[in-house]
Amino acid sequence: MSHVILIRAGSTDYHDQSRLLGNLEMPISSAGMAEVRQVASVLLEQDLTPEAILTAPADPASSTAEAVSEVFPNAKVRELEELRNVDQGLWQGLPESDVRRRYPKVFRNGREKPQAIYPPDGESLGDACERIQKVLNKAIRKHSIFAVVAPDPIATVIRCTIQQRCPDVTSCLCGEADRDAVEFFETNSFDFTSFLNSELCDSPEKVVAESGPQDAAS
Numbered sequence: 001m002s003h004v005i006l007i008r009a010g011s012t013d014y015h016d017q018s019r020l021l022g023n024l025e026m027p028i029s030s031a032g033m034a035e036v037r038q039v040a041s042v043l044l045e046q047d048l049t050p051e052a053i054l055t056a057p058a059d060p061a062s063s064t065a066e067a068v069s070e071v072f073p074n075a076k077v078r079e080l081e082e083l084r085n086v087d088q089g090l091w092q093g094l095p096e097s098d099v100r101r102r103y104p105k106v107f108r109n110g111r112e113k114p115q116a117i118y119p120p121d122g123e124s125l126g127d128a129c130e131r132i133q134k135v136l137n138k139a140i141r142k143h144s145i146f147a148v149v150a151p152d153p154i155a156t157v158i159r160c161t162i163q164q165r166c167p168d169v170t171s172c173l174c175g176e177a178d179r180d181a182v183e184f185f186e187t188n189s190f191d192f193t194s195f196l197n198s199e200l201c202d203s204p205e206k207v208v209a210e211s212g213p214q215d216a217a218s
Contacts, residue, residue: 002140004185005043005050006158007068008175009060009151010036020099020173021151022092022122023085025058032060035181036067042182043071048145050075054135055149056083065149075147082135085154088173089122096173107169114172115195125172129157129192136190152176161195162187 010032014021028036050072055065057079069077091099100107110117115126136158139146150158152175153167159176160167162185167176 001186001188002143003048003145004140004162004187005048005145005147006155006162006183006185007039007064007147007149008035008155008179008181009064009149010039010067012060014093015174018096018174020088020091020094020096021085022088023058024092026060028060028063032064036064039064039181040067040071043068046184048184050145050147051143052139053077053147053149054083054139055079056085056151056154057081058084061085061149061151065147068147068149072147080135082132083148083150083154085151086125086128086157087119087123089119091119091122091173099173110172111169113166114169115166117169117172125153125157125167126192126196128154129161129195132158133190133192140187140190155179157195158190159183159185161190161192164194166195 010028012021012026012032013029014024014026016029016031053065053069053072053075055061055077061083062079065077065079069075106117115129116124118124132154136148139148148158153172156167156171156175156179159179171177
């Protein structure tokens, strides 16, 4: 059994504007820096010292990981391309409200399988979950305690997979709201099929978004 410390990356201006970050690289905002300081404070209160800190090799995750490593100087920071955020394709940078307004049919059809929604030229949450499985299982086997720094929605994917559930459709773009910036889990495996095939989800058929906007009345 391994202890996983899931740390949400500090916010960016895109978060403050409710825009989709996707796998774009963005610096941490001033609000995000305050979040990172709070994360460090919470970690110091816990009796858990990570042996490693895993992160994507891009901001805001990498800067957050470096800040966390100052609290735990013996924990090696490992930048892993597999942990990059969900590629939201042509939706990246758009306000969340605009995406939902322009593609209403996609989100209506995706209520029962949000993990299968495919942004134009992007990837689904299910695809993202599958690509991170190998590196997280390797960390679970190797470390008794480790931290993962991730922005949303990939942080939501990790959380839901460990908890063997799917997010609801309202969380598929920007992640689950009102979650703590630091969460603690115990697990002995990371199985992406539990994310795809949870009893709370339908079969993972694609819910594909066309590249153009859709009529709200369709």
